[in-house]
Amino acid sequence: MAFPFASQEAVALRGAVNFSGDTIAALATPVGTSAIAVVRASGVSVAGLAREIFGETPPPRVAQHADYRAQGGELIDDVLFTFFAGPNSYTGEDTLEVSCHGNPFIAQKLVEDLLARGCRPAEPGEFTRRAFLNGRLDLSQAEAVMDLIHARSERALAAANQQLRGSLGRRMEGLISRLLHGLAQIEAQIDFPEEDLPPENRAAVLVEVESLRAAVAQLRATARYGEVLRTGVRTVIIGEPNAGKSSLLNRLVGRERALVSAEPGTTRDYLEEFLTVGPHVLRLVDTAGLNQNPTALERRGMEKTMEQAADADLFLWIIDATRPIPALPEVVQALLGAGNTLAVFNKVDLRPGFAPPALPYPALPVSALSGEGLARLSEVLIAAADAFRADSGEEIVAINARHGDALRRAAEALGRAATGLAEERPIELVASEMRECLACFGEICGRIDNEAMLDILFSSFCIGK
Numbered sequence: 001m002a003f004p005f006a007s008q009e010a011v012a013l014r015g016a017v018n019f020s021g022d023t024i025a026a027l028a029t030p031v032g033t034s035a036i037a038v039v040r041a042s043g044v045s046v047a048g049l050a051r052e053i054f055g056e057t058p059p060p061r062v063a064q065h066a067d068y069r070a071q072g073g074e075l076i077d078d079v080l081f082t083f084f085a086g087p088n089s090y091t092g093e094d095t096l097e098v099s100c101h102g103n104p105f106i107a108q109k110l111v112e113d114l115l116a117r118g119c120r121p122a123e124p125g126e127f128t129r130r131a132f133l134n135g136r137l138d139l140s141q142a143e144a145v146m147d148l149i150h151a152r153s154e155r156a157l158a159a160a161n162q163q164l165r166g167s168l169g170r171r172m173e174g175l176i177s178r179l180l181h182g183l184a185q186i187e188a189q190i191d192f193p194e195e196d197l198p199p200e201n202r203a204a205v206l207v208e209v210e211s212l213r214a215a216v217a218q219l220r221a222t223a224r225y226g227e228v229l230r231t232g233v234r235t236v237i238i239g240e241p242n243a244g245k246s247s248l249l250n251r252l253v254g255r256e257r258a259l260v261s262a263e264p265g266t267t268r269d270y271l272e273e274f275l276t277v278g279p280h281v282l283r284l285v286d287t288a289g290l291n292q293n294p295t296a297l298e299r300r301g302m303e304k305t306m307e308q309a310a311d312a313d314l315f316l317w318i319i320d321a322t323r324p325i326p327a328l329p330e331v332v333q334a335l336l337g338a339g340n341t342l343a344v345f346n347k348v349d350l351r352p353g354f355a356p357p358a359l360p361y362p363a364l365p366v367s368a369l370s371g372e373g374l375a376r377l378s379e380v381l382i383a384a385a386d387a388f389r390a391d392s393g394e395e396i397v398a399i400n401a402r403h404g405d406a407l408r409r410a411a412e413a414l415g416r417a418a419t420g421l422a423e424e425r426p427i428e429l430v431a432s433e434m435r436e437c438l439a440c441f442g443e444i445c446g447r448i449d450n451e452a453m454l455d456i457l458f459s460s461f462c463i464g465k
């Protein structure tokens with residue numbers, strides 16, 4: 001699983017971050033009552049600690065049953081513990097995992113005992129950070145660990161698993177080797193400054209640079225899907241007051257989440273619920289109705305609706321099938337398009353045989369009351385969520401915002417390199433742009449010497465991970 005660049009990187013970085021030899025410990029499971037809780041420690045003194053606590057150097061990777069006694073001899077719990085000898089552990093260091101009864105008080109006592117024996121409390125994400133620094137994971141894989149923990153849907157899980165297994169790393173390796181190939185053709189010439197690169201070689205490198213630009217653009221296009229996978233498809237329910245927006249939300253999530261009443265203007269503020277549809281998860285937002293002549297309070301509700309609309313991936317425009325199609329405020333109307341909007345004609349129980357009129361959006365008849373049309377609505381929602389997938393490769397590649405930023409800078413450098421080649425600028429300048437692009441590519445999988453950036457990245461993890 002380790003990425004070929006990662007271990008070289010780790011060697012370079014260990015110096016940079018002053019990789020101290022301390023041993024960290026933390027609770028790896030959530031605080032609360034559960035069947036079991038897991039405490040773990042990682043670092044140079046782990047083997048010694050295991051000997052001290054359990055009276056022997058445990059064989060690696062074998063779960064053992066033992067009494068856990070605190071330093072003072074007090075029995076804390078009977079536990080299962082597993083010792084992992086570095087480098088064959090998650091962090092790459094000697095690691096100890098202790099499973100105790102899932103009582104937060106017991107787990108806390110275990111952690112306190114490990115601290116009393118010389119461990120230091122782990123920072124958020126520090127186990128994974130050590131895994132990265134020790135070359136066990138590249139940076140995109142470390143991020144995938146986080147995605148895996150937070151995945152809420154089948155697709156998000158599949159994408160995280162593939163990234164953990166190096167899908168993005170492999171994609172980047174391919175780009176890096178193509179870039180290096182182009183760069184090598186130029187660098188060879190730089191050694192002979194009196195001769196410029198022959199025009200046919202310039203042309204060949206330009207073709208390669210253009211093809212790399214296209215590949216980078218393709219990868220950047222997966223950012224939207226990445227966001228959709230990581231945060232859910234932001235699906236905003238809009239429409240006239242009383243159209244049945246809240247009723248539909250309740251029906252979809254299967255409980256009385258939002259207040260419903262026959263009085264228009266019931267929903268004043270927006271509310272959010274996660275909804276799993278097939279392999280996707282939607283972040284469903286119910287909003288205040290869009291009114292032609294709002295009162296002051298309704299206007300404030302509508303402003304919130306518009307804020308939500310501005311961030312939407314998808315719109316469910318709920319239209320009361322018993323009434324004429326209402327006009328929407330222009331700012332909202334401008335956001336709707338055939339690719340992001342479903343016109344949902346509600347209350348068709350009151351209009352048997354109703355057929356939706358032609359609109360520039362796919363239209364569906366439903367009844368939030370009877371449930372009619374909701375199975376079809378789910379299918380359409382799944383297809384709409386699938387449509388965010390921009391990459392048709394076998395593996396799901398869906399970049400995150402950090403990757404997107406590095407790729408944007410890579411694309412800019414490639415653009416400047418292409419201009420330089422086309423306009424016959426000095427070849428050194430072209431080479432320097434290509435090296436800039438190489439540095440941006442490298443950031444994605446972890447050729448990073450920026451400790452502040454690593455701090456930000458790993459601090460978003462939980463403690464114990």
Ligand SMILES: Nc1nc2c(ncn2[C@@H]2O[C@H](COP(=O)(O)OP(=O)(O)OP(=O)(O)O)[C@@H](O)[C@H]2O)c(=O)[nH]1
Nearest residue numbers: 241242243244245246247262265266267289368369
């Ligand atoms: N017959 C019928 N009535 C419905 C249906 N859906 C909603 N209603 C009724 O329509 C009224 C308004 O429903 P709500 O869900 O509160 O409508 P809303 O769009 O959230 O309204 P606001 O929050 O005021 O904007 C309620 O009396 C619902 O019972 C439906 O499919 N069929």
Ligand SMILES: [Mg+2]
Nearest residue numbers: 245246266267
């Ligand atoms: Mg409502």
